[in-house]
Amino acid sequence: xxxxHILASxxxxxxxxTAAVAQDKTKVGFIYVGPVGDGGWTYEHDQARKAVVExxxxxxxxxxxxxxxxxxxxxxxxxxxxxQGADLIFTTSFGFMDATVDVAKKFPDVKxxxxxxxxxxxxxxxxxxxxxxxxxxxGHIAGKMTESNTVGxxxxxxxxxxxxxxxxxxxxxxxxxxDVEFKIIWAYTWFDPAKEADAAKVLIEQGADxxxxxxxxxxxxxxxxxxxNVIGFGQASDMAEYKPSPRVSSIIDxxxxxxxxxxxxxxxxxxxxxxxxxxxxxxxxxIGEITDAVPEDVKEEALAMKEAIASGEYHPFTGPxxxxxxTPWLAEGEVADDETLxxxxxxxxxxxxEIPD
Amino acid sequence: MDMDSITPALLLAxxxxxxxxxxxxxxxxxxxxxxxxLNLGVEGMMITGAIFGFAVTIESGSPMLGFAAAAAGGxxxxxxxxxxxxxxxxxxxxxxxxxxxxxLGLSSLLGQDYVGLKPVQPPxxxxxxxxxxxxxGRVFFSxxxxxxxxxxxxxxxxxxxxxTRAGLILRAVGENHHAxxxxxxxxxxxxxxxxxxxxxCAGLGGAYISLIRVPQWTEGMTSGAGWIAxxxxxxxxxxxxxxxxxxxxxxxVTVLQLNLQAAGLAIPVEYLSMSPYLITILVLxxxxxDKSRAPASxxxxxxxxx
Numbered sequence: 001x002x003x004x005h006i007l008a009s010x011x012x013x014x015x016x017x018t019a020a021v022a023q024d025k026t027k028v029g030f031i032y033v034g035p036v037g038d039g040g041w042t043y044e045h046d047q048a049r050k051a052v053v054e055x056x057x058x059x060x061x062x063x064x065x066x067x068x069x070x071x072x073x074x075x076x077x078x079x080x081x082x083x084q085g086a087d088l089i090f091t092t093s094f095g096f097m098d099a100t101v102d103v104a105k106k107f108p109d110v111k112x113x114x115x116x117x118x119x120x121x122x123x124x125x126x127x128x129x130x131x132x133x134x135x136x137x138x139g140h141i142a143g144k145m146t147e148s149n150t151v152g153x154x155x156x157x158x159x160x161x162x163x164x165x166x167x168x169x170x171x172x173x174x175x176x177x178x179d180v181e182f183k184i185i186w187a188y189t190w191f192d193p194a195k196e197a198d199a200a201k202v203l204i205e206q207g208a209d210x211x212x213x214x215x216x217x218x219x220x221x222x223x224x225x226x227x228x229n230v231i232g233f234g235q236a237s238d239m240a241e242y243k244p245s246p247r248v249s250s251i252i253d254x255x256x257x258x259x260x261x262x263x264x265x266x267x268x269x270x271x272x273x274x275x276x277x278x279x280x281x282x283x284x285x286x287i288g289e290i291t292d293a294v295p296e297d298v299k300e301e302a303l304a305m306k307e308a309i310a311s312g313e314y315h316p317f318t319g320p321x322x323x324x325x326x327t328p329w330l331a332e333g334e335v336a337d338d339e340t341l342x343x344x345x346x347x348x349x350x351x352x353x354e355i356p357d
Numbered sequence: 358m359d360m361d362s363i364t365p366a367l368l369l370a371x372x373x374x375x376x377x378x379x380x381x382x383x384x385x386x387x388x389x390x391x392x393x394x395l396n397l398g399v400e401g402m403m404i405t406g407a408i409f410g411f412a413v414t415i416e417s418g419s420p421m422l423g424f425a426a427a428a429a430g431g432x433x434x435x436x437x438x439x440x441x442x443x444x445x446x447x448x449x450x451x452x453x454x455x456x457x458x459x460x461l462g463l464s465s466l467l468g469q470d471y472v473g474l475k476p477v478q479p480p481x482x483x484x485x486x487x488x489x490x491x492x493x494g495r496v497f498f499s500x501x502x503x504x505x506x507x508x509x510x511x512x513x514x515x516x517x518x519x520x521t522r523a524g525l526i527l528r529a530v531g532e533n534h535h536a537x538x539x540x541x542x543x544x545x546x547x548x549x550x551x552x553x554x555x556x557x558c559a560g561l562g563g564a565y566i567s568l569i570r571v572p573q574w575t576e577g578m579t580s581g582a583g584w585i586a587x588x589x590x591x592x593x594x595x596x597x598x599x600x601x602x603x604x605x606x607x608x609x610v611t612v613l614q615l616n617l618q619a620a621g622l623a624i625p626v627e628y629l630s631m632s633p634y635l636i637t638i639l640v641l642x643x644x645x646x647d648k649s650r651a652p653a654s655x656x657x658x659x660x661x662x663x
Contacts, residue, residue: 037472186626188627194566202615205371206616206620207362
């Protein structure tokens with residue numbers, strides 16, 4: 001009797017407390033794949049989280065967990081956050097996809113947002129940025145600036161997003177310089193500075209004088225700087241500390257407007273499942289300052305391409321384009337549809353290596 | 358695929374660099390284990406060394422001071438382990454694991470202000486004349502000082518363990534601490550010194566990653582190198598020469614597999630990625646088919662009472 005009484009009142013007190021908190025504040029959770037200090041991908045997501053705090057002030061409470069491994073452990077981390085009373089949870093890596101879907105099923109009242117994935121549900125939205133638009137500009141600069149005609153590419157995992165980036169960069173590098181070749185190393189990690197540095201060194205030793213990276217740390221830029229006469233690009237974040245060279249430009253992810261928008265929607269009760277895929281035009285993908293290490297004419301061409309992409313006048317995947325095995329993909333003037341791009345699992349013609357399974 | 362793009366001299370030269378962090382940490386842990394102590398905190402001490410070395414290099418502008426601070430930082434963390442296991446007689450496995458977790462947390466706390474900064478680079482130390490020899494000069498004689506330091510340390514530890522009285526005493530403590538105690542050797546004191554040495558070496562190994570190999574500070578940047586060093590000691594049957602061999606193998610295959618990938622070799626990347634672990638373990642296991650075994654008192658707690 002006594003025990004049940006205590007339990008009941010405890011439960012009530014707890015209920016009241018959470019209710020009170022829920023009324024006051026919207027709790028927003030973030031699951032990060034790397035540390036917030038990675039200087040790249042996760043850093044930008046955390047900047048956007050800070051922007052949410054700045055924008056909403058006392059009306060919002062944010063929690064985050066960093067360096068969450070992709071896989072089974074992610075599900076535990078996301079569930080934990082939902083149990084803590086988060087109203088909206090952003091899971092910010094492709095590898096969290098299935099975990100997010102599972103947790104979303106278990107917590108129908110919590111809203112979920114998964115970055116770079118493609119599985120949606122009643123309470124699960126997906127959002128991503130058209131990084132390949134930025135890759136096109138990088139490819140152009142790389143093709144123009146390489147003297148050895150060898151461009152090194154540090155790839156992370158063989159998923160559509162990464163393959164899209166390689167294709168986009170390659171197409172535009174070849175357009176700028178028909179002799180250019182890509183050497184690709186799959187690091188199988190988003191974040192491992194020592195491994196990224198090793199990969200960059202190997203690419204440089206094998207003759208690459210431009211390094212493109214789809215991993216999150218600044219280690220490849222450090223390796224490029226050490227080697228001298230090698231250029232690279234900021235990935236996900238501006239990586240401005242390596243200006244003006246080796247970092248000659250960058251792709252910057254700007255998640256803040258989207259995050260603020262979605263938090264507002266939860267507050268207003270207007271949140272709906274959405275599939276967002278924005279590029280340079282709406283500002284989700286930013287192109288960092290092109291430094292003076294790039295010749296003036298190349299810089300102008302790159303900026304012109306940026307304008308054309310932003311206005312929708314030019315699509316980086318415009319035919320004629322063939323697949324790697326020579327089969328036609330896009331006819332003259334034809335533009336790739338989003339579905340093919342989202343599931344991209346093939347290289348375009350001219351790339352010499354194979355995509356790992 | 359074009360194999361021509363792989364330059365053997367450069368490949369071997371980067372092997373030496375890639376092997377140095379685990380070599381330093383491994384040789385330190387070897388001394389600790391030969392003294393009969395199992396310290397699983399190598400990863401924690403490495404990353405602590407990495408941030409201490411990085412921070413001091415940034416503040417002072419001197420990589421030498423940075424490395425000294427890294428050794429001190431690693432040894433400082435090791436001192437904590439020594440106090441727990443040698444004085445408070447805590448379980449070594451649990452304390453070591455705790456040390457790793459603590460080191461990772463401490464380093465990311467200390468490192469918050471150092472993200473994105475660039476340390477001063479120590480000059481490559483080209484040994485005069487020798488470095489001009491074609492091929493060999495590039496492979497062996499044009500590295501930074503720490504590479505030579507690591508090799509020297511392995512030689513010194515090997516000599517110390519095999520030929521000196523100090524080495525004999527250390528091994529005695531590791532094999533049978535009661536007998537060593539009965540002979541009048543200060544078991545606890547000797548073990549604490551060994552633990553401190555191991556910590557300093559791990560710290561240097563960590564700083565080599567943050568100051569030379571990468572070079573920058575990012576959280577969790579040692580990413581498992583400490584565990585590899587630990588495994589290396591076991592698979593090397595607690596012999597310094599084999600630690601060196603194992604480190605070179607591991608570093609070598611790591612660099613080689615990246616080279617093969619970049620050259621477009623048609624082997625699935627997954628196999629290439631696991632090859633460093635597989636080949637290193639395989640070779641060392643085959644080598645350890647002789648009668649070598651672990652120090653008899655490894656991991657056991659010593660108390661003078663009995």
